[in-house]
Amino acid sequence: MHTIEHQLSQEPTRRLSNLATSIIIIALLLWSVTAFNLSNLSENGLTIAKNIFKGIFNPDLSLLFSITKQGVPYLLVETMAIAFLGTIVGAILAIPLAFLSASTIVPKPIAFIVRLFLIVVRTIPAIVYGLMFVRVVGLGPFAGVLTMSLTSIGMLSKLYVDVIEDLDTSILESMESIGCTTFEKIRYGIFPQLSALFISIMIYRFDMNLRDAAILGLVGAGGIGAPLIFAMNAYKWSEVGAILIGLIVLILLVEFISNKIRTQIVRG
Template sequence: MNAIEKQLQLQPNRRMSYFLTLLILGLLFIWSLSTLHVDSISNNGTKIAKNIVEGLLQPDWTLLFNATTGGIPYLLIETMAIAFLGTIVGAFLAIPLAFLSASNIVPKPIAFVVRLLLIVIRTIPAIVYGLMFIRVTGQGPFAGVLTMSLTSIGMLSKLYVDVIEDLDKSILESMEALGCTLMEKIRYGIWPQLTALFLSIVIYRFDMNLRDATVLGLVGAGGIGAPLIFAMNAYKWSEVGAILIGLIFLILIVEYVSNRVRTKLVKG
């Protein structure tokens, strides 16, 4: 018992550091509250907020079950197709970039340059890419697919690299001792171990791209986003409610399926 008490006494007293941390967080919270201006909310704003809530609670069901190209089901399928195709293209293009930026696969100077390129790609927001591609290809789903592909490359490459660098280095060292080339190490020593993890990462990225594709539609990159922003600008809140209900159901379905698939990949 004496030994335990001595050990406890030797432990550093962190009460002061905890207190200072809480104090700093409290000051930051108070400073953040100072940016809120509740008095700017007018009576007209309160009325608009009430109309929004009423419209969301009373959606336009005819639009939700409209089977034409202007209906919500078609636009949701288009949104999912943009996210899916963009994810697939980005996933394939990210594989060579990931291997070129893995310091345990290629020389460190090459890995540094490729990683710098990927950082630049990830720095630019998806909506900026969308606006640029719209100027090049015009409005429509093609601009959305290009945007999803480019944004997926940056994030997927980073996640791929984390997986690659966590591999057992003894396998690479054994293959290098046997005189295997870089492509042989990737093909026979690394790729079989990475397939399930890569697929899990791609599914996770598709889940994110599905949400981003909706935002890209707001700037004219196809999908459900454009009708959503048009309905909001026209104060047609019942249409907004129908679109949001469709999005919620689509995301819930994709979330359920992707979680099941990822669980099987990890366990398998």
């Protein structure tokens, strides 16, 4: 009875809060619409858009199926290798950082400092890291791998922490009561609970890195992005079409396979 009365008393406040939220969202939407400026849409822009679609439907087949270093297959393999290696390195480095930022594992001040560091890492966009690493190590795939690794650490650590803090500690308490060592608790109590979810999260991050790796080529960090922007700047729309078709096929294929693997892992 008291619960019903409390809910009824809270109803006007809830309505006022919902109304205020709705007004704010509508105001933000109206403000966002002002960013559209169709006056800049020139006839030349429409022609370029039409040429891009023509290039997709009439790709340069010699480039699409070339097995040289300038061909689409080689560039796609290089892009996938950058994303894969960057994901692996980032996933490994994220594990200790995740444990250090889990307040259920380490003291709260340490967890706060590590989490603050990871927030800073996640704040900077991948393309900015790409520009920085290109200046440090030069043009090429190595800069792309370093960028993918660093950007992966920030996100993977955050997702790992959520999994670690949901860890079933009763299993560890039971193992401790029967005299298990720390290594045995990690090997048989923690690792089986975390490994499947960690791998699933890592596969999800690889999907994201594959798309980011294609963009990083624009700043010279290897992969298929650089040939794509060069072809667009030279108005070679058939080459643009060949590169985009290859990229779309690769992403769809990887998405399909990764979803299958992730489903199998989660289901055990």
